Amino acid sequence: MKLKDLKYERMFYVSIIVLILITFIISLRPLKRENEYKANKFWLNKTIAEPIYDIVIIGDSRIYRGISPKEIKKYLPNKNILNFGYSSARLSSLLFKQAEKKLLKTNKNKIIIIGISPNALISKAYENEHLTESLKKAHENKYEILYFNDFLKYFEPIRGRDFRKDNSPKYIEKYYNDGWIASDKELRDTNEAIISYKDWFSKKSVSKKLINKLINQVGIWKNKNITVYGFYMPTSWSMKQIEDSLSGFNEEIFSAKFENAGGIWFHFNKNYKSYDGSHLTEKSAIEFSNDLGKKIKKVQEIK
Amino acid sequence: MLFNSSIFLIFGLIFFILWQYLKDNTNSRLSLITISSFIFYGWWDWRFLFLIVGSGMLDYFVGLLISKYPNKRKLLLLISIFGNIGSLAAFKYSGFIFGNIDILLSSFGINTCLKCNIPDFMLITPVGISFYTFQSMSYTIDIYRKELKPTKNIIQFFAYLSMFPQLVAGPIVRAKDLLPQLLVKPKTTEQERWEGLRLIVHGYFKKMVLADNLANIVNHAFVQENLSGSTIYWWLAITAFAFQIYFDFSGYSDIARGLAKWMGLNFNLNFNHPYTSLSLKEFWTRWHISLSTWFKDYVYIPLGGSKKGKARANINMWITMLVSGLWHGANWTFVIWGAIHAFFLHLERSFNWPKYFLNNSFTRIILLIIITMQVWVAWVFFRAADLSQAFYIVSKMFSFNNDLNIPLKITDLVFISMGIFREFWIYHKLNKKSFYPKSWSFAVEVGLMSIFIIMIIFLRGPGSQFIYFQF
Numbered sequence: 124m125k126l127k128d129l130k131y132e133r134m135f136y137v138s139i140i141v142l143i144l145i146t147f148i149i150s151l152r153p154l155k156r157e158n159e160y161k162a163n164k165f166w167l168n169k170t171i172a173e174p175i176y177d178i179v180i181i182g183d184s185r186i187y188r189g190i191s192p193k194e195i196k197k198y199l200p201n202k203n204i205l206n207f208g209y210s211s212a213r214l215s216s217l218l219f220k221q222a223e224k225k226l227l228k229t230n231k232n233k234i235i236i237i238g239i240s241p242n243a244l245i246s247k248a249y250e251n252e253h254l255t256e257s258l259k260k261a262h263e264n265k266y267e268i269l270y271f272n273d274f275l276k277y278f279e280p281i282r283g284r285d286f287r288k289d290n291s292p293k294y295i296e297k298y299y300n301d302g303w304i305a306s307d308k309e310l311r312d313t314n315e316a317i318i319s320y321k322d323w324f325s326k327k328s329v330s331k332k333l334i335n336k337l338i339n340q341v342g343i344w345k346n347k348n349i350t351v352y353g354f355y356m357p358t359s360w361s362m363k364q365i366e367d368s369l370s371g372f373n374e375e376i377f378s379a380k381f382e383n384a385g386g387i388w389f390h391f392n393k394n395y396k397s398y399d400g401s402h403l404t405e406k407s408a409i410e411f412s413n414d415l416g417k418k419i420k421k422v423q424e425i426k
Numbered sequence: 427m428l429f430n431s432s433i434f435l436i437f438g439l440i441f442f443i444l445w446q447y448l449k450d451n452t453n454s455r456l457s458l459i460t461i462s463s464f465i466f467y468g469w470w471d472w473r474f475l476f477l478i479v480g481s482g483m484l485d486y487f488v489g490l491l492i493s494k495y496p497n498k499r500k501l502l503l504l505i506s507i508f509g510n511i512g513s514l515a516a517f518k519y520s521g522f523i524f525g526n527i528d529i530l531l532s533s534f535g536i537n538t539c540l541k542c543n544i545p546d547f548m549l550i551t552p553v554g555i556s557f558y559t560f561q562s563m564s565y566t567i568d569i570y571r572k573e574l575k576p577t578k579n580i581i582q583f584f585a586y587l588s589m590f591p592q593l594v595a596g597p598i599v600r601a602k603d604l605l606p607q608l609l610v611k612p613k614t615t616e617q618e619r620w621e622g623l624r625l626i627v628h629g630y631f632k633k634m635v636l637a638d639n640l641a642n643i644v645n646h647a648f649v650q651e652n653l654s655g656s657t658i659y660w661w662l663a664i665t666a667f668a669f670q671i672y673f674d675f676s677g678y679s680d681i682a683r684g685l686a687k688w689m690g691l692n693f694n695l696n697f698n699h700p701y702t703s704l705s706l707k708e709f710w711t712r713w714h715i716s717l718s719t720w721f722k723d724y725v726y727i728p729l730g731g732s733k734k735g736k737a738r739a740n741i742n743m744w745i746t747m748l749v750s751g752l753w754h755g756a757n758w759t760f761v762i763w764g765a766i767h768a769f770f771l772h773l774e775r776s777f778n779w780p781k782y783f784l785n786n787s788f789t790r791i792i793l794l795i796i797i798t799m800q801v802w803v804a805w806v807f808f809r810a811a812d813l814s815q816a817f818y819i820v821s822k823m824f825s826f827n828n829d830l831n832i833p834l835k836i837t838d839l840v841f842i843s844m845g846i847f848r849e850f851w852i853y854h855k856l857n858k859k860s861f862y863p864k865s866w867s868f869a870v871e872v873g874l875m876s877i878f879i880i881m882i883i884f885l886r887g888p889g890s891q892f893i894y895f896q897f
Contacts, residue, residue: 133620133872140876148884267432275432281884283837 149277153285158296160276163260165298167268169207170221170257172302177202177230180302181222182238183212185356189403190238192301194412198420202234203227206302210253214243214337217251221258226349233349234419237337237386238356239377241370242323244337246330297405305405308398316401317361321369328371338384345385352419353381354389357411359397389418427469429681430634430886437466442688449612449690456585456608459689463588467553474552477513482587484509485562489569489576489583499570506566510559518551520544522756554594556753560720562587565601567724574602582608591685595678597696597716604691612690620871622687627875629680630882637674638887639841640666643834648809653818656829660822662842664802667809669845672700675714702853704793705780706770706800717753721746740775744768759807759816766804794853 178199180190187208195204207222214237226233260268267275297305341351355374358366366372378388391414395407403411427434441462448454468475488506492499515523524540531538565587568574577583586604614622647654647663654660676697683693700713710718726746732739744765751764774780783793803820810816851857862870 132616133868133875134623136872137623137875137879140872141879144876144880145883148880152884263428263431264433271432278883280886 148281152277152281154276154279156279156285157276158294160272161298162296163268164272165304166257167261167265168300169205169302170254170261171265172205172207172225174225175203175227176205176225177227177232178204178234178236179222179225180204180206180208180236180238181212181214181218182208182356183240183243184208184210185240185358185402186212186238187302188304188306189356189408189411190415191299191303191305191408191412193299193303194409195416195419197413198416199423204301208238208302209251209257211251212243212254213245213251213333214239215251215333216336216340218254219340221254223344223349231348235344235349235351236415236419237341237351237353239353239372240356240358241329241366241372242320244329244333244372245327245370246333303408305408306398306402307404311398311404313359313397313400314361315399317359317365320362320401321365324365324369328369334377334380338380341381341384341386351386352389352422353378353386354391354415357391357393357395357403357407359400360394362397362400387422389415427466429678430630433469437462437469438685445689452609452611453581455612456579456581459585459590459608460581460588463585463590463593466590467588467593470553471550477517477552477555478558478588479584481510481513481559481562482584485566485587486576486580486583488566490578492566492569493576503566503570507563510563514555514559516548517555519752519756520548551756557596557598558587558593560717561598561601564598564720564724568600568602574605577605589686591682591689592679592693595675595682596714597679597682597693598720599693599716603694607691610690614688614690618687618690622684624875625680625684625687627684627878627882629677629682629684631878632673632677632680634677634882634886636841636844637670637677639837639885640670640673640845641887643838643842644670644809646833648811648815653815654829654831654833655822655825655827656831657822657825657827658830659832659834660819661802662832662834662839664805664809664819664823665846666838666842668701668802668805669842671805671808672697673845699849699852701798701801701849702794703797704784704790706767706774706797709797709801710767710771717750721750725749736775740772743771743775747771754808758813759810762813762816763804763807766800766807770800770804 178192178195180186180192185208187206187210190206190208192204192206196202205225207218207225209218212218222235226235293309295307295309299305341353344351367374374390378390381388391411393411393414395411396404397407398404427437441458444458444462445455448458464475467478485506488502492502495502521541521544524544528538528540565574565576565583569576577586582605585608586599586601589599589604592599643663643666647659647666654663679693679696683696686693694716696714696716698712698715700709703709703712726742729742729745730738731742747764747768748761749764751760751762751767754760754763780793780797783789783796803823806819806823807813807816810819
């Protein structure tokens with residue numbers, strides 16, 4: 124065919140062929156990563172959450188998997204609560220700043236709850252990569268994720284592994300709008316995280332500088348009339364032993380500093396169940412959230 | 427806004443729909459280009475729009491004043507240069523400059539932290555600042571040299587300066603090339619639109635399929651904890667990086683050129699298969715051509731070029747290469763990258779040694795390998811996080827050990843091979859041969875284009891921003 128004989132542009136023919144090929148591929152392709160899309164939307168919603176909250180809970184994955192704001196709300200019915208936990212979060216200024224932004228400015232009784240895990244106090248281990256990445260995505264891909272998420276999953280790159288059978292035990296995750304991910308694994312292994320944490324803490328320990336900055340922040344919040352609660356986030360018994368002996372984190376000393384700075388510290392001595400040795404199961408997370416809610420209610424009533 | 431984001435697809439669609447209606451009227455056309463370009467740039471961070479507008483305003487008015495007051499043109503040019511270099515120094519180099527002053531003072535026992543006092547917003551390098559600053563500067567310099575008449579139409583000037591297809595990563599387009607084009611009513615033929623599509627699709631293919639998949643190999647190799655000791659591995663990893671940066675950057679240029687073609691504009695070729703070069707001099711006529719010629723015209727020649735003897739020419743070349751290195755980034759690794767090129771160019775200029783290898787195809791292949799090795803070694807410094815990492819990698823590359831710990835997958839090797847194959851194809855001029863009858867060309871062209879688009883959609887690598895955005 125000669126160019127001058129063309130009824131339509133070549134671009135037109137290309138468009139038709141591409142549309143046919145896309146339809147064909149989409150109808151045949153495996154959609155194995157649907158969960159990633161749910162997760163994308165979940166993290167975006169958390170990151171761009173409006174400043175309407177009375178209570179914001181911060182910390183790492185133990186926090187966002189282990190605390191259900193809905194359960195706490197049972198004891199504090201008029202409060203809007205957000206779980207603002209991020210993977211491998213460091214308790215550093217970036218997280219503090221972002222968390223404070225989520226609080227309702229006009230509220231006179233603002234609360235920040237800090238769930239401590241020693242890993243979140245290690246200085247250079249992670250640079251709040253997950254939070255930074257989420258902020259970047261919220262800036263660059265906000266509309267894409269909000270409005271085209273369900274559509275774009277069909278256009279995910281196809282990889283060889285998509286066609287292979289994956290026999291590894293999978294996460295069971297339920298995403299909640301309040302920032303909680305109810306988690307479990309198809310096959311529980313309570314030792315899964317133990318070895319890596321043991322190895323990790325043999326090389327790294329909590330940073331005094333980061334602890335001081337955190338304590339300093341508690342004081343700053345106190346001066347801004349923000350109530351700060353803190354606690355050592357429950358984990359499995361074995362993990363607690365490793366963290367107590369290797370991480371350099373001492374709850375007694377830390378809680379004293381925390382309270383001196385004006386914060387309120389909660390001790391939890393109960394045993395909760397973990398599915399991987401680090402994070403709480405859905406049932407334990409609900410139980411723990413209830414225990415936390417009760418403690419906050421008690422303090423609030425005294426106040 | 428990134429070319430490889432879905433928001434750009436929507437932006438592009440809206441732009442070209444509006445373009446159809448507004449292109450025939452000069453002011454509407456120029457306004458559409460300017461407003462769209464500001465949206466394109468401001469999408470990243472609207473606050474930095476003030477910088478591009480400020481830099482543009484300065485050069486627009488300096489341009490007008492130079493033609494009005496020719497006896498003050500030197501002073502006016504200096505104002506423009508200081509303004510532009512000043513904003514570059516503040517937003518791109520302040521951390522580097524003050525960090526180095528701190529180190530220097532500490533060696534005399536004076537402990538300062540000048541770097542700590544730099545305001546946070548000045549530590550963020552605005553996307554593409556080096557590109558639009560150079561483009562803006564060339565406007566006033568050309569007016570100063572009487573090679574260009576300033577435009578009185580401020581919208582035309584900003585349409586030129588902020589032209590979105592090339593705003594953040596080039597090619598750097600000269601005012602004398604683009605300003606006249608902007609005033610011509612755009613008319614494109616089917617062949618030009620097709621050519622535009624071909625460039626855009628090839629650009630996306632280079633960036634999203636080749637560069638983004640090669641990025642996996644490179645990112646893994648350069649993570650400090652993973653630093654391997656294997657000679658073979660490092661040669662493969664640097665080969666991956668050499669093709670990653672080439673496809674990433676030339677892909678961007680191709681998309682920019684394709685979009686411009688759809689707008690009836692013509693941007694010059696920016697990459698011409700640099701890895702087929704048989705001398706480093708040739709490499710620099712094929713790699714990032716718009717920047718190389720910018721440095722030649724506005725740095726090398728004003729310094730005296732090669733008109734003042736061999737020794738002076740070499741000094742000028744060294745200065746140009748070191749400045750070019752620093753242009754790429756505020757880090758000593760980039761300066762060393764420039765210095766390595768200057769060193770090898772110096773040897774080449776002094777002894778003209780490549781000519782001894784041009785006798786037959788075997789020696790030409792040897793020559794190609796030697797030139798490639800020179801470029802590869804320089805790339806190590808370009809990519810490394812710091813000098814110690816770079817020297818470690820170079821030492822491993824030349825230790826010629828038999829460490830076969832090569833953490834690469836078959837697919838990684840496929841992508842490296844695709845890069846090599848592509849340049850090999852061009853080197854042997856196979857792209858100029860026809861492998862099918864002429865009567866099939868319509869079906870082959872349409873079919874291949876469709877397959878490329880499908881590959882871009884479904885075989886793309888993990889999305890990332892273009893490497894040259896940071897410059």
